[in-house]
Amino acid sequence: MRLVSVIGLGNVFLGDDGFGPLAVETFRCEYECPSSVEVLDLGTPGLDLAPYLYDKELIIVVDTVHSDAAVGTLSIFHEEDFLSHKAKLRITGHDPGLWDALAHLRLAGHAPSELIVLGVNPESCEFAEGISDEVSSTAGQAAAMIAHSLTDRGIACDPRQPPAVLKLWWLNKGYVERSAAA
Amino acid sequence: MARISIDPVTRIEGHLRVDVEVDGGVVNKAWASCTMWRGLETILRGRDAREGWVFAQRFCGVCTTVHAVASVRAVEDALSLEIPPNAQYIRNLILIGHALHDHIVHFYHLSALDFVDILQIPKADPAKAASIAEGSSSWTGNSRQELAAVQTKVKGLVASGQLGIFSHGYWGHPAMKLSPEVNLILFSHYLQALDFQRKSCQVVAILGGKTPHIQNLAVGGVMNAINLNSLATMNMDRLGMLKAILEDLIPFVQQVFLPDTCLLAAYYPEYFRLGRGVANYLAVPDLPLDAKASKFDLPGGIIMNGNLAGVRPIVDWQDAEFRKAVTEDSTHAWYQGGGPLQPYKGQQIPDYTDFKEDAKYTWVKAPRYNGNPMQAGPLANVLVGYASGHPLTRKWTDTAFNRIAAVNGLKVTPDDMQSTMGRYLARSIRSSMLSDLALEHLQLLTTNILNGDDTTYNAPQFPAGEIMGMGMHEAPRGALSHWVVIDKGAFTNYQAVVPTTWNASPRDEKGVPGPYETSLIGSPVVDAEKPLEVLRTVHSFDPCMACSCHTLDATGKEIAQVKVQ
Numbered sequence: 079m080r081l082v083s084v085i086g087l088g089n090v091f092l093g094d095d096g097f098g099p100l101a102v103e104t105f106r107c108e109y110e111c112p113s114s115v116e117v118l119d120l121g122t123p124g125l126d127l128a129p130y131l132y133d134k135e136l137i138i139v140v141d142t143v144h145s146d147a148a149v150g151t152l153s154i155f156h157e158e159d160f161l162s163h164k165a166k167l168r169i170t171g172h173d174p175g176l177w178d179a180l181a182h183l184r185l186a187g188h189a190p191s192e193l194i195v196l197g198v199n200p201e202s203c204e205f206a207e208g209i210s211d212e213v214s215s216t217a218g219q220a221a222a223m224i225a226h227s228l229t230d231r232g233i234a235c236d237p238r239q240p241p242a243v244l245k246l247w248w249l250n251k252g253y254v255e256r257s258a259a260a
Numbered sequence: 261m262a263r264i265s266i267d268p269v270t271r272i273e274g275h276l277r278v279d280v281e282v283d284g285g286v287v288n289k290a291w292a293s294c295t296m297w298r299g300l301e302t303i304l305r306g307r308d309a310r311e312g313w314v315f316a317q318r319f320c321g322v323c324t325t326v327h328a329v330a331s332v333r334a335v336e337d338a339l340s341l342e343i344p345p346n347a348q349y350i351r352n353l354i355l356i357g358h359a360l361h362d363h364i365v366h367f368y369h370l371s372a373l374d375f376v377d378i379l380q381i382p383k384a385d386p387a388k389a390a391s392i393a394e395g396s397s398s399w400t401g402n403s404r405q406e407l408a409a410v411q412t413k414v415k416g417l418v419a420s421g422q423l424g425i426f427s428h429g430y431w432g433h434p435a436m437k438l439s440p441e442v443n444l445i446l447f448s449h450y451l452q453a454l455d456f457q458r459k460s461c462q463v464v465a466i467l468g469g470k471t472p473h474i475q476n477l478a479v480g481g482v483m484n485a486i487n488l489n490s491l492a493t494m495n496m497d498r499l500g501m502l503k504a505i506l507e508d509l510i511p512f513v514q515q516v517f518l519p520d521t522c523l524l525a526a527y528y529p530e531y532f533r534l535g536r537g538v539a540n541y542l543a544v545p546d547l548p549l550d551a552k553a554s555k556f557d558l559p560g561g562i563i564m565n566g567n568l569a570g571v572r573p574i575v576d577w578q579d580a581e582f583r584k585a586v587t588e589d590s591t592h593a594w595y596q597g598g599g600p601l602q603p604y605k606g607q608q609i610p611d612y613t614d615f616k617e618d619a620k621y622t623w624v625k626a627p628r629y630n631g632n633p634m635q636a637g638p639l640a641n642v643l644v645g646y647a648s649g650h651p652l653t654r655k656w657t658d659t660a661f662n663r664i665a666a667v668n669g670l671k672v673t674p675d676d677m678q679s680t681m682g683r684y685l686a687r688s689i690r691s692s693m694l695s696d697l698a699l700e701h702l703q704l705l706t707t708n709i710l711n712g713d714d715t716t717y718n719a720p721q722f723p724a725g726e727i728m729g730m731g732m733h734e735a736p737r738g739a740l741s742h743w744v745v746i747d748k749g750a751f752t753n754y755q756a757v758v759p760t761t762w763n764a765s766p767r768d769e770k771g772v773p774g775p776y777e778t779s780l781i782g783s784p785v786v787d788a789e790k791p792l793e794v795l796r797t798v799h800s801f802d803p804c805m806a807c808s809c810h811t812l813d814a815t816g817k818e819i820a821q822v823k824v825q
Contacts, residue, residue: 089321090318091303121324122320126457128458178369181424185451
C-alpha cells in the first residue's frame with residue numbers, strides 16, 4: 079500500500095511552471111525511499127488530482143507559488159496557510175484543481191491526513207522551453223527539503239549512492255538531424 | 261439591454277470567457293473567448309515523429325491519453341503502417357478507461373452543481389430519498405443510512421457557514437428545481453463518484469504503465485510485453501485484475517450515472533428546448549477491431565441541419581471527404597492571417613489585439629467542415645449512432661428515454677436530444693455503451709492472446725521524402741484529429757484540431773458563429789447577476805480550454821467575475 083505521495087505539478091512547457099516535475103525527478107534521482115512513497119509528475123491534472131490524494135497519509139506537492147518573496151525562494155506551506163488566506167498566496171493555474179479536489183475528498187471522508195506544499199517563486203510561467211537559472215538551481219535544495227519533510231515524519235529517506243543521472247525528456251531536444259530544409 | 265461578461269467561466273478545465281447580450285431577459289448575441297495562448301504545436305516542429313506522442317500528451321493536463329493516441333495514429337497513417345490487433349485492443353481499453361473517468365468527473369464534479377441546490381439538502385427526508393433512488397436502480401449505495409450520513413455532512417457544512425468551494429454556487433436561484441430528496445441523491449453520488457474516478461484511472465494505469473501520461477505507446481503499436489507465463493508482463497492475472505475493476509466500475513455508470521442524468525432530465529424538461537445551437541454534427545469512427553482499422557465499434561458520421569434521417573457515414577479513417585473538408589480560419593482569432601487553411605498548411609503566429617467583438621476576440625480558431633460550423637461531442641456520437649441504426653446506441657438511448665418516462669411520464673424523442681439536456685444525457689448514454697464495449701474489448705484481447713498471438717508492435721520505417729498523415733479519435737469531448745507533415749522522420753508541421761475548438765469556435769470569415777455562441781441565443785436569463793441558465797448550456801459542452809488553446813494562464817483570477825453593463 080502506497081501511503082505517501084510526492085507530487086510535482088506544473089506544465090513542463092511553461093518555463094518555470096515546470097519546476098514541480100523537475101524537483102520531483104531530482105528527488106527521485108538523489109534519494110531512496112521505501113516503496114510506501116510514490117514520486118509522481120502529474121503535470122496539470124486539474125480536478126483529476128483527486129484519485130492521487132485519495133486516502134493518503136501524507137502528500138507533498140511541489141509547485142510554483144506566488145508570494146512576495148524573491149524569485150527562486152523555496153517555502154513550505156501547510157494547507158491552512160492557503161485556506162485561511164492569511165498567507166495571501168496563489169498557486170498558478172493548478173490551484174483550483176488542488177483545493178477543489180481536497181474539498182471533495184474531505185466531504186467524502188477520503189482526504190489525505192496531511193498535505194504540505196513546497197513552493198518556489200517563479201520568474202516567468204510563459205510558454206518556453208526550459209526553466210530560468212534562478213529557479214532550476216534550487217531543484218537540489220527542493221529535493222533535500224522533501225527528504226527532510228519525510229524523515230521528520232519518521233519515513234526513511236536516504237541519499238542515493240551514487241545519485242542516478244537526471245534524464246528529463248522535455249529538456250532533451252531530440253531533434254532529428256536534417257538538411258537545411260527546415 | 262444588458263451586456264453580461266462571465267470571465268472566467270468556472271468549473272471547466274482552463275480559461276474561458278463568455279459574453280452575452282440580453283434583451284427582455286433573453287440572450288440575443290453571444291461571444292466565446294478563450295483567454296490562453298496556443299503554442300505547443302510549435303514545439304513539435306523538428307521533433308522525431310516517433311516521439312511526438314510524448315509531447316502531444318502534454319497538450320492538456322486532463323486529456324493526456326487522447327492526444328498521445330491521436331498522435332501515433334497520425335504518424336501511422338502517414339506511413340500506412342498497420343498495427344497488431346493486440347495493440348488496437350489495448351489502446352481501445354485505455355481510451356475507454358479515460359473516457360469513463362472524464363464523463364463521470366464532468367457530470368458530478370463540473371456540472372451537477374448547476375442543477376443541484378446544496379442548501380435544499382438539509383430539508384430532505386432520507387427515507388423518501390432512498391425509496392426514490394432504490395425504486396429506479398439496483399445500486400446498493402442508495403440506502404436510507406447512506407443518504408442520511410451524507411445529509412449529516414452537508415448539514416454540518418451549511419451550519420459551519422464555511423461552504424468553501426461550494427460558496428460560489430447559485431443556491432436558491434429560481435431556476436433550481438429539484439426536490440430536496442433528489443438534491444440529496446445526486447449529491448450523495450457526487451461524493452461516491454470520487455471512488456469510481458479512481459477505478460477508471462486504474463484501468464488506464466494497468467495498461468498504460470502510468471497515469472496521467474501513459475508510457476506504453478509507440479508508433480507501430482504498444483510496448484506492453486505479453487507473456488502468459490511471466491509474472492512481469494501482461495498475463496492472465498493482469499487481465500483478471502482489469503476485469504474485476506471494470507465489473508466494479510460499470511454498475512456505477514449504468515445504474516447510477518445514467519439514472520441520475522435521467523432524473524435531471526425529468527426535472528428540467530425545458531432544457532430539451534434550449535441550447536440547440538449549431539445542428540451540424542461530426543463524430544469520427546473509433547474503437548477499431550482489426551489491424552487495418554477497417555471495422556469499428558463506434559460509428560462515425562455527419563449530420564447536417566439537424567436532419568436525423570440523413571446521416572452521411574464516415575466509414576473509416578481514410579474518409580476522403582473528411583480529409584479535404586476540414587479547415588481552420590483565423591479571421592476572429594488572435595493569429596496572423598485569416599482565410600481558411602487546411603490543417604496540413606495550418607499556422608499559429610500570434611497577433612493579440614485585446615477583446616474586439618467585431619474583429620479578433622479569442623485564441624481559438626474557427627474550424628469548419630465544407631465551410632460549415634460543426635458540433636462535436638458525445639451528443640454528435642449518440643445522434644450519429646442512433647440515426648444510423650447502431651444497435652448499442654439504440655439500446656442505451658431507448659433505456660434512457662424509458663427511464664425518464666418512468667420518473668414523471670416525460671416523453672423524449674431523438675430530436676429532443678438536440679439541446680442542452682441532450683448533451684448531458686448523451687454523455688451518460690455514451691458511458692453506458694463504452695462500459696459494455698470495455699468488457700467486449702477485454703474479451704477480444706484475452707481471446708487473441710489465448711490463441712497464441714503475442715505481437716504488439718510493427719516497427720516503423722521512415723521514407724526519405726515528405727509524407728503527410730491524419731490521426732482521428734472520438735475523444736470524450738468529441739472528434740479530435742491530429743494532422744502531421746513529416747520529412748526524414750521529423751515533423752515539419754503539426755496541427756491538432758480538437759473538439760473544444762469545434763465547439764468554442766468564434767465567428768468565421770463569413771461572420772457565422774460557432775456552437776457555444778449559437779447555443780446561447782434564446783437562453784433565458786432571469787437574474788443578470790447570476791446567469792445560471794447560460795452556465796448550464798456552456799457546461800453542457802464540457803469545455804476544456806487547455807488544449808483548444810494549449811496553455812495555462814499563469815495570471816489567472818481567483819474567482820469568476822460576472823460583470824453586467
